[in-house]
Amino acid sequence: AQSVAQPEDQVNVAEGNPLTVKCTYSVSGNPYLFWYVQYPNRGLQFLLKYITGDNLVKGSYGFEAEFNKSQTSFHLKKPSALVSDSALYFCAVRDRVGSNDYKLSFGAGTTVTVRA
Amino acid sequence: SAVISQKPSRDICQRGTSLTIQCQVDSQVTMMFWYRQQPGQSLTLIATANQGSEATYESGFVIDKFPISRPNLTFSTLTVSNMSPEDSSIYLCSVLTGLGNTIYFGEGSWLTVV
Numbered sequence: 001a002q003s004v005a006q007p008e009d010q011v012n013v014a015e016g017n018p019l020t021v022k023c024t025y026s027v028s029g030n031p032y033l034f035w036y037v038q039y040p041n042r043g044l045q046f047l048l049k050y051i052t053g054d055n056l057v058k059g060s061y062g063f064e065a066e067f068n069k070s071q072t073s074f075h076l077k078k079p080s081a082l083v084s085d086s087a088l089y090f091c092a093v094r095d096r097v098g099s100n101d102y103k104l105s106f107g108a109g110t111t112v113t114v115r116a
Numbered sequence: 117s118a119v120i121s122q123k124p125s126r127d128i129c130q131r132g133t134s135l136t137i138q139c140q141v142d143s144q145v146t147m148m149f150w151y152r153q154q155p156g157q158s159l160t161l162i163a164t165a166n167q168g169s170e171a172t173y174e175s176g177f178v179i180d181k182f183p184i185s186r187p188n189l190t191f192s193t194l195t196v197s198n199m200s201p202e203d204s205s206i207y208l209c210s211v212l213t214g215l216g217n218t219i220y221f222g223e224g225s226w227l228t229v230v
Contacts (some may be wrong), residue, residue: 032217034218034219036221041226042223042224043122043206043208043221043222043223043224044159044208044210044221044224045221046117046218046219046220046221049217049218051217090158090159094217102147102149102164102212102219103149103161103164103174104159104161104219106158106159106160107158108157108158109158
């Protein structure tokens with residue numbers, strides 16, 4: 001079984017400050033990990049992914065995420081948040097075990113509000 | 117990435133009716149999926165749309181309620197049958213391309229059942 005936890009329903013930061021959105025996961029084997037963003041009244045947009053290799057992955061709009069196997073975490077970060085980063089962020093995982101099963105499991109989502 | 121178009125983008129539907137959502141991709145894709153996002157909730161996989169054969173449904177979803185077609189590598193439909201207000205959700209088409217492990221999503225179809 002695979003699952004994702006996003007422990008914070010909401011994250012509020014001031015523009016220009018660092019932004020962190022937390023994600024922990026549970027899988028049987030090694031994970032594929034993803035972050036998606038959903039702007040108001042829009043679908044999901046892919047931000048970044050961890051498949052293998054360097055634990056720090058960089059993605060769209062200046063976001064990055066760090067894979068930490070020992071803590072089973074994949075926190076999303078941005079060094080300097082913008083008001084336009086205000087959105088709903090989803091972490092998702094897929095287990096490598098049974099790699100023909102492409103089903104993603106999503107976290108509950110974290111609403112990010114960046115105030116000017 | 118692939119460009120994924122969904123129709124309709126929004127609709128208000130009467131209780132007891134059915135609605136078919138179309139998903140068109142601008143290139144051939146390996147796999148197509150349908151997800152549901154209920155108000156204020158996360159995403160739940162409804163089914164994997166298989167080309168030329170019956171879709172593979174997740175637990176809690178059945179073909180009679182959510183019939184799915186995928187006649188070719190770029191197109192799929194999801195029908196929401198005999199709708200009730202509980203079916204008010206965003207329905208999202210998603211695809212896995214042959215280039216990697218990333219699943220991309222369409223803009224969604226926002227259905228309200230009254």
